[in-house]
Amino acid sequence: MDQKVDWSQLPFELWPKIGKQFDHHIDVLRFRSVCKLFRSSVPSSLPNSPSFPLQIPHPLNLSLNCYLYQSTVYLIEPTDASFNSNLQPLPPSSSSSKGWLIKVQESKDQPLSLLSPISDRKLSYPLSINNTSLMPLNLLNYRAIQLCKSYTIEKPIRFSSSVHKVVFYPNSPWNSVEDCVSCYIFEEGKLGIMKHGDKKWKRVDDKNFYYDDVIVFKGQFYVTDKWGTISWIDVSSLRLIQFSPPLCGFGNKKHLVESCGSLYVVDRYYESSENMRRNYGGRRREPDEVVECFKIYKLDEEWGKWVDVKNLSDRAFILGQSCNFSVSTKELIGYEGNCIYYRDSFDVLMYNLDDYKITTVDFNPCIDKTLWCHAPWLRC
Template identity: 30%
Template sequence: MAPPDWSQLHRDILQHISKTLNSEFYQIRFRSVCSSWRSSIPKNHHHHFNLPLKFPIPSDDDSNSNSNSNFHLSKRNVFLITPPPNQKQTLHPWLIKIGPDSKQQTHLWHPLSRDKKLPFHFHDVIDFNQHRVIHLGTEFVFGDLPSSLYRNNIEKIVVFDADTWHIGKGKVSYSVLLTIHVSGKLAICRCGDERWTVIPGMATPYDDVCVFNGRPFAVDSNGQTVAVGLDLSLEFVAEPVFGGNKKFLVESNGELLLVDKYMISVQHEGFLDDHGDGVGNYEIGFGRKRAVKFDVFRLDSMRKKWVEVRNLKDRVLVLGEGCAFSVLALDLGMKNGNCVIYKDEAFRHVHVTGLGVRVFCLDKHRISPLVDVPHYNKLFWPPPEWLKLRW
């Protein structure tokens, strides 16, 4: 008996199957099977969990009022596309972010940037069924929000699910958004809310928010960490960690980590020919902040404190504007991890794909341009030659 020709499935069946796929990644793989499967799902069809199409924008004062404008909330995913297992030592993987722009058109984005698209000019698509793909992180953005509003009103957005009970419906899940308000306080918006609610709290401004084990967490600039409740309560999670200038929360191998970034102000303008993550010179901007070192801590929830981590072992931490994540060094083609990859605000590359990406090695306490760290220098751009494309 001849094997079934899955490409001949009826369009109604394909559309029914596609509606059960609970992530963009599975939808991408579904569309990669063949042309008929690909055409059964609209190119820019995205799964948004229980998110409404639009959300209000936090106001620019310390009140709970909002502007009348609503904006689309879009979801972007960070993927690592790895080479064939038998060629991991000779071929480099590719780290990308996939998601819609302000016109809801799908694009590739630089994984560390919220607004920099990759100049991927091929008239084809990546065949995700031919590669091992690892999902590393998720970023939420207001896709049609002007960049000026982002700079003034929004640091980072995280989304988590909550449950409520309705008569006749039983338990119903809905989505909740958490961000850092322009005042430095936390702001929350529950599904169906007409405005954001600013949460009264500590006088110290917050640095970062994240979702860990389904719960929203926030850390202030002193390192004091809280869990955020739907009733706007703040549960103390960890005592302060003083020292650095900017705190990041990162989930790594089942643990919650705190990355403390130390920075100094750049005292001059000029160019630096160290090539960084592309080809050409870097512009060094006067008044910008340049990173000089990082400290890493893990959360000890029983003792409610951050415990310093001196060795990440086989883990690499990646700090982006919209999301931070960890990845196995082996998946990056490296034997050893124990480093932090980040975008340095002091360096702006002349090349369109360059963002001043640098690497801090915890064991050597040294910062290096991406190009100086073997195998990492091609992690972001250009796309690897081994990548299989579908015309």
């Protein structure tokens, strides 16, 4: 075990097989950046792999076209190379191994766009010190770990509220776009699906119009209705197969979150109308915008039952505008464990499961201030 191995002496035919084990574009990019041998063994992308934005028919009006955009949430961690004379050091109380969340929207026709990982608000690109050129992100100085992907549909303004959630699968550098499928929730909770190349979206389950969320979990589309019953979609037959017993949660909206290989439902409770007679910082919320509390349930797949979760330990759940995911706060600056982060019409908010309090999070905008202050390449 103490013997050093010269990896460059491996047979050349092994390198393409090794490179194709990476499902994420960022991992392929880093693999190809090691040396000329690695770069020549694995292409940056395949001609038929998905390239965004994808033009698709509009779910409600076939005479209109819309575009499917992809965004990726990354955990950015500093490496030893990032602590040099050109960068401000982190404060002594911060761990040099901790990182930050960023969200990047990809487009083949435009430069990458920076988005808030919680609200999806577009951020201005960081400029150089003299404000004359864009500040690049050198991936040799930072470790980029892909956490999840999210998808949004750009559509005509008059249809802006028709589609609430979109997921897309499979998607890796080695998948052909012809193998990809989109699943979406539209209007008041209807469920639709479309294989790439189809001329129109197809409805799934005409009898249930109350689906709240959809997610890709273990290579399948999973949906939850307003009663918390989870089903997975058989794409070939467009049938729903019940996967869980009904949760029977009394909240107003169910969110699906994958965390550490398990599936969770976050039940969102809105304040009742009699408690709505208050003013939030001079801005009046609508009744369906003000959260009273959240409750979390974990699906025990082995026993087929729901487990009431009271504590997330060091993990935090992010209920974003276009995707939900969980993070370990041990690896992040500016996030607290055992909390749920979400957004209403005005602010990014944090619900603490310890004391059940809701507080406004002072991100700038919606991005950790420590990243904004100490990482010049992301200064807005």
